[in-house]
Amino acid sequence: IPEIGVYGPLISAISVEPNFxxxxxxxxxxxxxxxxxxxxxxxxxxxxxxxxxxxxxxxxSGREQDIKGLELQTSSFSLKQINIATNNFDPANKVGEGGFGPVYKGLLADGTVIAVKQLSSKSSQGNREFLNEIGMISCLQHPNLVKLYGCCIEGDQLLLVYEYLENNSLARALFGPEKFQLKLDWPTRHKICVGIAQGLAFLHEESRLKIVHRDIKCTNVLLDRELNPKISDFGLARLDEEEKTHISTRIAGTIGYMAPEYALWGYLTYKADVYSFGVVALEIVSGKHNMSFGPATNCACLLDWACHLQETGSLMELVDQKLGSEFIKVEAERMMKVAFLCTNASPSLRPTMSEVVNMLEGTTVIPEVIPEASTYSKDLRLKAIRDHHSQMQSQSMEGSQDRRSTLVGSLHGSSSASAHDLYEITDESYL
Known part of the structure; x- marks a missing residue:
């Protein structure tokens, strides 16, 4: 038996749990x-x-295969080249913000100044607009169309590389913030209007691919150093197959510029671009934004005001007051008459764009046209907005996010379902 003196302290240190x-x-x-x-x-x-x-x-991989299948006539840039050109997309080089991403100014190694349009690769619609724009512009060459230098598809980057236009958009020049507006004299305005018409005539009638742009507006007309106009943003463009009419269930464009038959019923032909051009022509003459009107003016838009002035025999009041008396009255009247002809509610009564060019240049007599009463025009536009709003609500219930963003964008005067503009589209962003 062990001695208690040896193990006693050890045993006494052990506690016993009675309910264990x-x-x-x-x-x-x-x-x-x-x-x-x-x-x-x-x-x-x-x-x-x-x-x-x-x-x-x-x-x-599918996107890359789609790109290869387009048989591009443009260059392919590496992401490294673009990063160097834009200084790693430095915010200081950001010149705009489109619906699918920002636009940056860049400088290539050979000294070429470029505009890099960055699209979101996470959006299926962004991919669609990206492929559409590359496919359309890569095979189009015209002095009045913005030039696409190439693209970059690397990692999660979808980039379009364009020529850089020094004077930004016609929208900023005419009715952007005052500090960015340009003093456009009458000869320049006339040149711009004719240039836009020539670009559209090429798209509709002269190019190998007959194309309906679908989103003609001042924001999508860019100006180079000499203030020559170049049509941009082909993300919404559609091929215009001969003797076929598109009935579209996905309306895309900008409220105030869309032809009534397209906005209301989805009836799409090249005459929709003719209508949009008519609105732009009125903006060039007046220096006013089409949607800068409201209830206080008793006019739904610039076109309604122009019709009212025509009815009261005071059409020359439409001419931009900033021009004073320094404009050619005959050319101004001609441009406004062409605008009325282009915005006729009936597509069949609108001229082709080649006819528009001849009318603006004075080589063709302009048919006498009676502009629609402003109340009728207003009813059409209000109905279009109501229909869009109803469609937006129904699509929202079905969970169609793309469609919902399309319609909301339209109601606020921006492109719907679009890759949007190379440069800004909001009131504060004609930078």
């Missing part, structure tokens, strides 16, 4: 489900990650 119950093996079974659940969650997470990566690379 030994743990059964059932405790281990309670831990097992937790372990199995954790392992299962990890496996599910890994499977989802693998599926996501497969979808991502499949989409990327």
């Amino acid at each position: 119950i030994p743990q059964s093996e059932g405790g281990k079974t309670r831990i097992a489900p937790i372990i199995v659940g954790a392992v299962g969650s990890c496996l599910i997470f890994l499977v989802l990650c693998v599926l996501w990566w497969r979808c991502y690379f499949r989409a990327k």
Whole structure:
């Protein structure tokens, strides 16, 4: 027997729990489900990650195959080249913000100044507009169309590289913030109007691909150093197949510039561009934005005001007051008459763009046209807005995010379903 002096302190240090119950093996079974659940969650997470990566690379590969299938007549830029040109997309080089991403000014190694349009690769609509714009512009060459130098598809980047236009957009020049407006004299305005008409005539009648732009407005007309106009933003453009009329369930464009038959019923032909041009021509003459009117003026838009002035025999009041008397009255009257002809509610009564060019240059007699009463014009536009709003609500209930953003954008005067503009489109952003 051990001596008490040796083990006594050790034994006395042990406390005894009188109600102690030994743990059964059932405790281990309670831990097992937790372990199995954790392992299962990890496996599910890994499977989802693998599926996501497969979808991502499949989409990327599909996009690259689509690009190759377009038989581009432009260059392909590396992301490294673009990063160097834009100084890694330095905010100081940002010159605009479009509906699908920002636009940056850049400088290539050979000294060429470029505009880089960055589209979101996460948007299926952005991909669609990207491919559409590349496919359309890459095979179009005309002095009055913006030139596409190439594109970059690398990683998650979708980039379009254009020529840089020093004087930004016609919208900023005419009715942007005062500090950015340009003093456009009458000869320059006339040159711009004729140039836009020539660009559209090329798209509709002269190019190998007959194209309906669908979003002609001052924001989508850019001005170079000599103030020559160049039509931009072909993200919404559609091929105009001969003797075929598009009935579109996806209306795209800008409220105030869309032809009534297209805004109301989705009836799309090249005459929709003719209508939009008529609105732009009135903006050039007046220096006023088409949608700068409201209830206080009793006019829904610039076109309604122009019709009212025509009815009261005071049409010359439409001419921009900033011009004073320094304009050619005959040319101004001719431009306004052409605008009325282009914005006729009946597509069949609108001229072709080649006819418009001849009329503006004075080589063709302008048919006498009676502009629609402003109340009728107003009813058409209000009905178009109501119809768009109804469609927006129904599409919203169906969870169609793309359609909803399309209509909301239209109601605020910006392009709907569009890759938007090379430069800004909001009131504060004609920068």
